[in-house]
Amino acid sequence: MRISALFGKTQRELPAEADTASHQLLLRAGMIRQTAAGVYSYLPLAWRVLQKIERIIREEMDEAGGQEMRMPALQPLELWQESGRHGVMGEILFTLSDRRDRPLALGPTHEEVITELVRHNVQSYRDLPLMLYQIQTKFRDEPRPRAGLVRAREFIMKDLYSFDVDEEGLDQSYEKMRQAYQNIFRRCGVPTILVEADSGAIGGKESYEFMLITDSGEDEIIHCSCGYAANAEKAKSDKGRVENGDLLAIEEISTPGMASIEDLAGMLKIPHNRTLKAVFYIADGKLVFVVIRGDIEVNELKLKNALNCTDLRMANQEEVIEAGLVPGAASPMGINGIKVVADDSITSGTNFVAGANKPETHVKNVNYPRDFKVNVLADIAEAREGDACPRCGEKLSSNQSVELGHIFKLGTFYTEKLGANFIDQRGESCPIIMGCYGIGPSRLLAAIIEQNHNDKGIIWPSMVAPYHVHLCPLYRDGSEVSEISEKLYTELTKLGIEVLLDDRDESPGVKFNDADLLGIPLRVTISPRSLEKSSLEVKRRSEKEVELVPQEEAITRLKELLKD
RNA sequence: CGGGGUGUAGCGCAGCCAGGUAGCGCACCUGAAUGGGGUUCAGGUGGUCGGAGGUUCGAAUCCUCUCACCCCGACCA
Numbered sequence: 001m002r003i004s005a006l007f008g009k010t011q012r013e014l015p016a017e018a019d020t021a022s023h024q025l026l027l028r029a030g031m032i033r034q035t036a037a038g039v040y041s042y043l044p045l046a047w048r049v050l051q052k053i054e055r056i057i058r059e060e061m062d063e064a065g066g067q068e069m070r071m072p073a074l075q076p077l078e079l080w081q082e083s084g085r086h087g088v089m090g091e092i093l094f095t096l097s098d099r100r101d102r103p104l105a106l107g108p109t110h111e112e113v114i115t116e117l118v119r120h121n122v123q124s125y126r127d128l129p130l131m132l133y134q135i136q137t138k139f140r141d142e143p144r145p146r147a148g149l150v151r152a153r154e155f156i157m158k159d160l161y162s163f164d165v166d167e168e169g170l171d172q173s174y175e176k177m178r179q180a181y182q183n184i185f186r187r188c189g190v191p192t193i194l195v196e197a198d199s200g201a202i203g204g205k206e207s208y209e210f211m212l213i214t215d216s217g218e219d220e221i222i223h224c225s226c227g228y229a230a231n232a233e234k235a236k237s238d239k240g241r242v243e244n245g246d247l248l249a250i251e252e253i254s255t256p257g258m259a260s261i262e263d264l265a266g267m268l269k270i271p272h273n274r275t276l277k278a279v280f281y282i283a284d285g286k287l288v289f290v291v292i293r294g295d296i297e298v299n300e301l302k303l304k305n306a307l308n309c310t311d312l313r314m315a316n317q318e319e320v321i322e323a324g325l326v327p328g329a330a331s332p333m334g335i336n337g338i339k340v341v342a343d344d345s346i347t348s349g350t351n352f353v354a355g356a357n358k359p360e361t362h363v364k365n366v367n368y369p370r371d372f373k374v375n376v377l378a379d380i381a382e383a384r385e386g387d388a389c390p391r392c393g394e395k396l397s398s399n400q401s402v403e404l405g406h407i408f409k410l411g412t413f414y415t416e417k418l419g420a421n422f423i424d425q426r427g428e429s430c431p432i433i434m435g436c437y438g439i440g441p442s443r444l445l446a447a448i449i450e451q452n453h454n455d456k457g458i459i460w461p462s463m464v465a466p467y468h469v470h471l472c473p474l475y476r477d478g479s480e481v482s483e484i485s486e487k488l489y490t491e492l493t494k495l496g497i498e499v500l501l502d503d504r505d506e507s508p509g510v511k512f513n514d515a516d517l518l519g520i521p522l523r524v525t526i527s528p529r530s531l532e533k534s535s536l537e538v539k540r541r542s543e544k545e546v547e548l549v550p551q552e553e554a555i556t557r558l559k560e561l562l563k564d
Numbered sequence: 565c566g567g568g569g570u571g572u573a574g575c576g577c578a579g580c581c582a583g584g585u586a587g588c589g590c591a592c593c594u595g596a597a598u599g600g601g602g603u604u605c606a607g608g609u610g611g612u613c614g615g616a617g618g619u620u621c622g623a624a625u626c627c628u629c630u631c632a633c634c635c636c637g638a639c640c641a
Contacts, residue, residue, distance in 0.1 A: 009575095011576095012602065013575055013590065013591095014575090015576080016576070016634080017634060036632085037632085037633065037634090109641065143565080143639045144640085146634090403641075474599080507601085507602075509601040512600080
């Protein structure tokens with residue numbers, strides 16, 4: 001490709017829109033262009049990279065036994081009602097109507113479609129196992145698209161679905177995918193960390209995410225040197241024991257003006273973890289009383305899962321008072337008609353200080369279950385950096401990260417709802433066991449840049465670089481520079497090497513800066529200076545050093561360099 | 565959805581407070597010189613000032629409404 005003909009221009013100045021490295025560089029390199037919030041065109045350079053990413057993904061999916069296919073983006077809304085996900089996904093679904101007023105949705109994901117498809121094509125255990133995948137555009141009306149391609153509303157996704165006869169089969173499919181994903185990210189030049197995750201709106205029981213650690217990421221992960229790693233939404237910590245002697249009798253104390261745990265612990269000169277605090281939420285319209293040890297915060301996602309509700313928010317003061325509770329001194333003791341959810345930290349010790357449900361009064365020596373009852377007892381605590389690891393007890397670390405892949409064991413969540421059954425060897429009808437495995441090539445494109453750049457521009461890993469070699473002829477007229485660079489261009493291209501030729505009449509500075517910005521792995525400078533020595537200059541984008549290579553050895557040397 | 569911010573040429577911005585018919589840098593075009601990390605000089609092209617309505621002799625500027633985009637939060641495979 002000749003730069004003079006390439007569609008897409010580099011830009012010197014930073015676009016004001018962008019504030020993450022990948023977004024800025026994609027715009028500056030002329031690779032993408034925004035059409036609406038979270039909606040982008042991929043220009044030729046970006047498209048080449050995307051195709052290479054997709055090729056790697058295809059190779060790994062095929063290798064693992066996947067069969068590629070294609071499913072519609074346009075889906076009847078009915079399908080979503082049938083699976084019951086219309087509610088959970090409702091907000092994020094792009095919906096429209098056809099000319100007959102039939103409601104449709106633009107597919108945000110394809111579990112429903114594929115399950116329906118498999119239902120009609122699988123009857124017997126002989127038809128299984130099966131791994132089907134597709135790479136296509138998906139649509140999600142995200143509340144807040146951000147960071148360019150990292151969170152878009154229209155984006156590219158590869159999703160593979162596995163169908164097995166039993167759990168053992170699912171485990172095998174899952175393991176194949178996990179391995180394939182490791183290979184994909186390695187080949188794309190992004191180090192990922194595998195973390196336990198919440199399966200969210202997709203459903204199912206077990207899921208892992210592949211995360212890239214980067215400060216510009218929007219997800220927080222919690223991890224430990226022992227290998228424990230989880231999305232902060234899901235992470236656990238060892239809450240420890242708070243030994244405080246045998247159970248004592250309840251004792252009311254006057255606590256004027258002490259509404260927070262901070263105040264209370266200060267006044268009584270006790271650590272926060274010897275108190276119990278009350279927090280109030282409105283879950284699907286109903287007030288919920290949450291009890292948790294005073295030093296721990298509530299993880300709202302865990303709470304949501306414990307309650308199995310779709311809508312959750314904190315209650316305001318009026319709502320708390322209306323329920324007959326006393327903000328600042330609320331107590332789970334003697335509560336009636338209100339659902340009480342407790343974190344398991346309430347069982348981590350004895351003789352806690354808690355509210356008395358009387359203004360300016362607290363109670364000492366509160367013990368569960370002697371003094372109060374709960375409807376749900378679960379882990380609903382937020383694990384934080386510095387907390388003890390649930391596996392080894394060492395201190396947990398935390399990092400920002402971007403989710404690049406997510407693999408789920410779905411089980412029979414969809415197949416039961418949509419009636420996708422098969423006849424097993426004994427002639428009995430059973431729901432198919434399903435798994436699903438997603439990876440976003442367009443997000444991966446951004447992640448690759450996020451991981452591989454410097455202040456001058458992108459540094460493409462060679463497997464996904466839009467071109468292999470960037471030819472930089474300087475002072476093209478009045479010398480043999482032009483002739484030699486054209487010859488190199490032709491010969492390299494014939495060898496199947498992808499070459500970008502900067503055939504513009506620009507100054508060396510402009511060409512070098514653009515070469516750095518575009519980040520092609522190998523740069524070859526052809527100039528009168530080096531031609532005097534019958535040589536060319538070869539430089540790796542990732543290194544500082546320039547190598548002087550005799551003209552006749554140039555192609556051999558380039559081929560060598562491309563191998564590593 | 566709540567909070568904050570921004571819309572003026574392809575990109576980055578000034579002009580708005582104190583209304584008088586739009587400007588700077590980059591990019592782009594022409595010419596000349598230059599020649600190894602965004603070279604210089606000269607000349608030029610390009611703008612419904614996000615949109616609608618209003619006030620006014622006159623609106624980028626003042627008023628009202630509206631739309632879009634960005635950031636933080638909520639939310640989110």
